[in-house]
Amino acid sequence: xxxxxxxxxxxxxxxxxxxxxxxxxxxxxxxxxxxxxxxxxxxxxxxxxxxxxxxxxxxxxxxxxxxxxxxxxxxxxxxxxxxxxxxxxxxxxxxxxxxxxxxxxxxxxxxxxxxxxxxxxxxxxxxxxxxxxxxxxxxxxxxxxxxxxxxxxxxxxxxxxxxxxxxxxxxxxxxxxxxxxxxxxxxxxxxxxxxxxxxxxxxxxxxxxxxxxxxxxxxxxxxxxxxxxxxxxxxxxxxxxxxxxxxxxxxxxxxxxxxxxxxxxxxxxxxxxxxxxxxxxxxxxxxxxxxxxxxxxxxxxxxxxxxxxxxxxxxxxxxxxxxxxxxxxxxxxxxxxxxxxxxxxxxxxxxxxxxxxxxxxxxxxxxxxxxxxxxxxxxxxxxxxxxxxxxxxxxxxxxxxxxxxxxxxxxxxxxxxxxxxxxxxxxxxxxxxxxxxxxxxxxxxxxxxxxxxxxxxxxxxxxxxxxxxxxxxxxxxxxxxxxxxxxxxxxxxxxxxxxxxxxxxxxxxxxxxxxxxxxxxxxxxxxxxxxxxxxxxxxxxxxxxxxxxxxxxxxxxxxxxxxxxxxxxxxxxxxxxxxxxxxxxxxxxxxxxxxxxxxxxxxxxxxxxxxxxxxxxxxxxxxxxxxxxxxxxxxxxxxxxxxxxxxxxxxxxxxxxxxxxxxxxxxxxxxxxxxxxxxxxxxxxxxxxxxxxxxxxxxxxxxxxxxxxxxxxxxxxxxxxxxxxxxxxxxxxxxxxxxxxxxxxxxxxxxxxxxxxxxxxxxxxxxxxxxxxxxxxxxxxxxxxxxxxxxxxxxxxxxxxxxxxxxxxxxxxxxxxxxx
RNA sequence: GCGAGAAUGGCGGAAUUGGUAGACGCGCUAGACUUAGGAUCUAGUACCGAAAGGUGUCGGGGUUCGAGUCCCCGUUCUCGCACCA
Numbered sequence: 001x002x003x004x005x006x007x008x009x010x011x012x013x014x015x016x017x018x019x020x021x022x023x024x025x026x027x028x029x030x031x032x033x034x035x036x037x038x039x040x041x042x043x044x045x046x047x048x049x050x051x052x053x054x055x056x057x058x059x060x061x062x063x064x065x066x067x068x069x070x071x072x073x074x075x076x077x078x079x080x081x082x083x084x085x086x087x088x089x090x091x092x093x094x095x096x097x098x099x100x101x102x103x104x105x106x107x108x109x110x111x112x113x114x115x116x117x118x119x120x121x122x123x124x125x126x127x128x129x130x131x132x133x134x135x136x137x138x139x140x141x142x143x144x145x146x147x148x149x150x151x152x153x154x155x156x157x158x159x160x161x162x163x164x165x166x167x168x169x170x171x172x173x174x175x176x177x178x179x180x181x182x183x184x185x186x187x188x189x190x191x192x193x194x195x196x197x198x199x200x201x202x203x204x205x206x207x208x209x210x211x212x213x214x215x216x217x218x219x220x221x222x223x224x225x226x227x228x229x230x231x232x233x234x235x236x237x238x239x240x241x242x243x244x245x246x247x248x249x250x251x252x253x254x255x256x257x258x259x260x261x262x263x264x265x266x267x268x269x270x271x272x273x274x275x276x277x278x279x280x281x282x283x284x285x286x287x288x289x290x291x292x293x294x295x296x297x298x299x300x301x302x303x304x305x306x307x308x309x310x311x312x313x314x315x316x317x318x319x320x321x322x323x324x325x326x327x328x329x330x331x332x333x334x335x336x337x338x339x340x341x342x343x344x345x346x347x348x349x350x351x352x353x354x355x356x357x358x359x360x361x362x363x364x365x366x367x368x369x370x371x372x373x374x375x376x377x378x379x380x381x382x383x384x385x386x387x388x389x390x391x392x393x394x395x396x397x398x399x400x401x402x403x404x405x406x407x408x409x410x411x412x413x414x415x416x417x418x419x420x421x422x423x424x425x426x427x428x429x430x431x432x433x434x435x436x437x438x439x440x441x442x443x444x445x446x447x448x449x450x451x452x453x454x455x456x457x458x459x460x461x462x463x464x465x466x467x468x469x470x471x472x473x474x475x476x477x478x479x480x481x482x483x484x485x486x487x488x489x490x491x492x493x494x495x496x497x498x499x500x501x502x503x504x505x506x507x508x509x510x511x512x513x514x515x516x517x518x519x520x521x522x523x524x525x526x527x528x529x530x531x532x533x534x535x536x537x538x539x540x541x542x543x544x545x546x547x548x549x550x551x552x553x554x555x556x557x558x559x560x561x562x563x564x565x566x567x568x569x570x571x572x573x574x575x576x577x578x579x580x581x582x583x584x585x586x587x588x589x590x591x592x593x594x595x596x597x598x599x600x601x602x603x604x605x606x607x608x609x610x611x612x613x614x615x616x617x618x619x620x621x622x623x624x625x626x627x628x629x630x631x632x633x634x635x636x637x638x639x640x641x642x643x644x645x646x647x648x649x650x651x652x653x654x655x656x657x658x659x660x661x662x663x664x665x666x667x668x669x670x671x672x673x674x675x676x677x678x679x680x681x682x683x684x685x686x687x688x689x690x691x692x693x694x695x696x697x698x699x700x701x702x703x704x705x706x707x708x709x710x711x712x713x714x715x716x717x718x719x720x721x722x723x724x725x726x727x728x729x730x731x732x733x734x735x736x737x738x739x740x741x742x743x744x745x746x747x748x749x750x751x752x753x754x755x756x757x758x759x760x761x762x763x764x765x766x767x768x769x770x771x772x773x774x775x776x777x778x779x780x781x782x783x784x785x786x787x788x789x790x791x792x793x794x795x796x797x798x799x800x801x802x803x804x805x806x807x808x809x810x811x812x813x814x815x816x817x818x819x820x
Numbered sequence: 821g822c823g824a825g826a827a828u829g830g831c832g833g834a835a836u837u838g839g840u841a842g843a844c845g846c847g848c849u850a851g852a853c854u855u856a857g858g859a860u861c862u863a864g865u866a867c868c869g870a871a872a873g874g875u876g877u878c879g880g881g882g883u884u885c886g887a888g889u890c891c892c893c894g895u896u897c898u899c900g901c902a903c904c905a
Contacts, residue, residue: 223904243905692845808886
């Protein structure tokens with residue numbers, strides 16, 4: 001009989017819902033386990049294969065844990081603010097709120113069909129005042145501590161999305177979302193001072209169980225580098241140039257100094273006769289795009305300013321240049337150039353005929369040898385006054401000490417990490433709770449006046465300024481301080497603010513005395529298992545860590561990190577490309593659900609290959625999983641009601657079983673062990689394969705007594721319940737159980753004795769080549785094995801006329817005869 | 821350019837500390853049952869060969885009794901970073 005998945009799936013969905021099977025008991029924290037998948041953006045495209053691939057297997061892991069006795073909390077919600085809804089509104093006129101709510105309704109239906117054990121009582125969405133009010137509250141807490149601030153700064157502007165972007169959202173100079181060339185604009189923008197946490201964000205990586213790749217990406221993104229800041233005086237001027245260097249040991253080799261073209265000092269120090277050239281150069285830079293400007297393949301350009309700087313360690317006079325390879329945004333925006341020992345400086349010096357002065361001697365070379373490229377490794381210091389003869393790695397510290405003693409520089413640590421730009425000139429987001437008063441300046445909205453509600457009635461068409469600025473009712477307000485006319489801040493927050501703390505809100509999304517229930521948060525966070533895409537490595541996953549640390553510092557959470565263990569699912573592509581509407585290669589999961597049912601689809605996704613690798617989509621193999629499910633159902637259906645009164649015991653004496661009973665008894669115990677290990681480590685493909693092997697082994701089932709049948713089938717159903725939850729429940733019921741396996745969870749102990757086989761196959765090799773495999777009792781000794789081999793024609797014919805040099809015997813594995 | 825990872829049958833992929841390469845599944849071949857088969861069941865299936873046997877884990881070297889696994893060189897692909905001083 002064909003497995004009637006439609007009836008059975010809806011039957012169990014209803015059962016789970018009616019009986020609140022997956023409602024979490026938050027009071028019991030003995031074996032608490034917070035399993036979280038990244039919440040989803042409710043777009044009109046609904047759920048695609050990628051969502052299923054993320055949620056299905058993760059849910060199976062959660063169910064597996066639940067069946068092991070853990071008190072599992074697995075929530076689901078919606079990351080509901082954001083640009084796509086607004087862009088959709090601009091195109092169609094449908095209000096973002098309306099389309100988002102509609103999408104959530106549709107998606108919720110799809111999600112429920114997946115049959116995940118989500119606790120629907122804790123479902124949340126970020127676009128409602130009950131949620132975003134607390135974004136504003138957290139913003140104000142940061143503001144109080146000086147961690148939220150506004151400044152005029154060059155920012156990334158996407159002309160198409162009409163908004164600024166964080167550095168992380170600019171990929172190869174293009175907008176992450178729409179691919180438009182990003183331009184630089186100077187604007188007043190709000191920032192979160194994530195840089196205050198740079199060191200802790202770096203250190204914290206040591207304590208969390210994350211993929212090494214992701215940690216490396218965060219480390220690089222934070223980009224810590226240690227060195228010194230050195231002060232150069234400008235000749236005939238009161239101005240000074242501060243440079244940051246990681247190589248103070250090369251300080252004596254400075255032959256010129258370079259400022260970023262945008263550096264404010266440039267105007268002050270440029271000599272009159274060079275003004276025109278400098279201005280022309282700066283203009284030429286402006287027309288370059290960000291990609292062209294930062295491309296490493298592009299030849300470096302620059303001009304001389306006419307000014308000279310004085311090297312503080314040897315009083316040498318060196319020219320001051322400006323060049324596009326120096327970035328205003330990093331360090332001090334000025335560098336000391338040591339062409340002999342820095343590749344970029346070398347290239348620049350060669351091009352403009354600037355002097356190259358060797359101060360680190362490569363071992364085994366002479367001072368007078370010509371340099372063909374910069375020598376950047378460790379060597380012996382030369383031409384460096386009192387430091388001559390020192391190894392350069394030691395010299396770094398000595399030079400810094402010298403700089404500090406003489407007041408011309410100091411030890412300094414720089415980070416590449418920039419503050420997080422959070423304001424967006426868009427409508428569909430959290431309003432920033434600040435009022436701008438002509439008299440009082442920036443005035444934070446009083447906490448009791450939160451939320452600053454996002455008005456529904458807004459002309460959200462883009463126009464270079466925030467849509468909220470055009471809403472008179474919203475924007476005009478009295479200053480809370482002086483009562484005079486003032487204006488609200490017209491910007492909204494980056495949606496990464498929403499996702500930086502949602503895992504805390506899930507514990508009780510209706511909580512109204514604060515952003516989240518602190519008592520619950522202290523008991524239930526950090527999240528034990530977090531699963532989501534690797535594309536969030538330097539954005540969401542860094543921001544959330546920053547938020548968590550801040551919330552800890554204001555006493556709201558008691559842990560240092562939000563996500564203890566992190567797993568990335570791989571990406572499912574189609575014909576080698578990422579699925580997307582525009583490419584027209586999106587595979588609709590619903591077609592498969594209709595044809596095979598949700599369990600088969602889920603199990604197929606798990607069976608396809610290693611979870612962290614993803615892969616190219618193909619439905620070729622789904623029939624294999626479908627067959628497995630049908631055969632399994634047939635088997636259980638065959639025994640419906642027949643084993644109800646059979647009580648199997650926990651362990652059987654192998655000696656009392658017939659050969660077939662032994663076989664299935666062993667196999668089910670081996671499978672239980674294998675299955676546990678594989679699921680535990682997110683190796684779903686091999687876990688499913690082990691169940692298939694088990695089913696194949698049950699061909700001899702008819703020759704087994706009822707107790708063994710019951711013993712095997714209860715365990716089989718138990719394993720099925722993780723990977724094919726509806727089928728598992730049904731099979732469990734067919735065995736005569738009245739209640740859900742999740743309500744009355746059995747405990748199965750693996751019989752270690754059954755894991756061991758009576759006989760093992762030994763590979764017999766001659767000179768490493770396989771000549772036979774023989775079956776011997778387990779743990780047979782060499783002499784015994786040898787006596788069998790000696791009678792084996794197939795082996796001996798390779799041995800007779802030769803001299804045996806050596807015999808290697810590995811118990812239960814191989815017997816290798818080496819002959820000459 | 822730098823860094824990390826990967827490469828196994830026709831296909832997706834298995835393989836413990838170096839110890840029988842190809843588990844499991846798809847596909848394919850043959851057979852059974854059928855009015856029928858894109859259902860189901862049974863058997864087979866790395867390659868060459870009639871067999872004996874030989875050859876096989878991207879290519880080339882090496883270590884070892886024994887290498888998919890360890891070491892060196894190279895190719896291709898994927899991902900990340902890309903003037904960060």
